[in-house]
């Protein structure tokens with residue numbers, strides 16, 4: 001079956017500095033990966049290995065030097081691919097009510113008629129486990145876990161096929177994190193959503209992901225099913241990561 005997302009031989013380079021724009025640093029090197037329909041794929045690797053850069057390139061937010069990013073199906077990528085972040089505070093407007101911020105996404109992507117936006121926003125809030133009273137409140141009135149849910153509701157408003165979560169649960173307490181991971185798994189089961197999940201946390205990968213892609217210095221060093229990779233890692237770097245995780 002054709003995967004939902006196919007990334008082929010992706011290269012991303014940035015100028016060394018603002019002054020010396022003729023010298024380029026290669027950040028993502030020849031990365032190929034896929035995400036199937038309804039599949040949850042973990043993207044793991046140490047800080048600076050290029051995980052967020054790949055995510056941004058897939059979302060159309062980072063320049064692609066060469067390679068292909070292909071999304072099956074129709075519709076603009078800006079709608080099909082939505083990102084959720086570690087700090088939804090950074091992406092939520094502190095001065096606008098949660099309901100309006102979600103309704104705004106419905107408007108931008110022309111998801112429904114104007115007079116349906118409120119009802120649909122309330123349904124999205126309910127879908128992520130937030131009460132209707134959240135509609136009129138500002139983001140700062142919510143806990144970290146609730147803000148993660150708001151970020152998810154806002155991403156869902158665009159009716160995406162692929163969610164990219166960039167360390168989206170990393171700052172949360174373990175029990176709150178587990179609840180948000182459960183929500184993401186429910187969304188996959190109920191809506192058939194696909195997920196590219198960026199994390200440092202191998203415990204999360206073990207719980208959440210079907211497959212994982214291990215990145216080092218911008219290159220894929222190993223990819224495969226989580227079950228196989230955790231049982232018998234092939235690459236020395238993956239082995240080191242897993243040993244560190246097991247302690």
Ligand SMILES: Nc1ncnc2c1ncn2[C@@H]1O[C@H](COP(=O)(O)OP(=O)(O)OP(=O)(O)O)[C@@H](O)[C@H]1O
Nearest residue numbers: 014015027045046047048049050051052053054200
């Ligand atoms: N817009 C940019 N211009 C120049 N360099 C950049 C830009 N964005 C990222 N980089 C560099 O690319 C490298 C990879 O960054 P990236 O954020 O993709 O890594 P990461 O694996 O997501 O790290 P972390 O886990 O810390 O978020 C870093 O060295 C970073 O400084």
